[in-house]
Amino acid sequence: MTPKKVNGNFSSVLKPAKTSLKPYPIFKEIFSSNLGQYFVKNGEESVALNIAGHLFNKIGNCVLNNIEQDYNRKVFYPFTKAVEISVLDNGEFLVK
DSSP states (O other): OOOOOOTTOGGGSOOOOOOOOOOOGGGHHHHHSHHHHHHHHHTTSOOOHHHHHHHHHHHHHHHHHHHHHHHOOOOOOTTOOOOOEEEOTTSOEEEO
């Protein structure tokens, strides 16, 4: 199946999707956005790689923002490479 070409305007192919999925609280903003609803609507269908990359970028930003706000820890430093992020038993994050 060939993915639909969207060019960043998700509302042109989107109608609000009804779903029973419940996102983690930190991802509610993404889930309710046009981008999140686009993925919900498409289900298991293929999407363009740039749209998937856009979603992963937003997810990463949400995770970093949550860590900085809730744990008062900075785990990302520009121009560094994170190979692995783990949550320790005491709730702290370990970045390798």
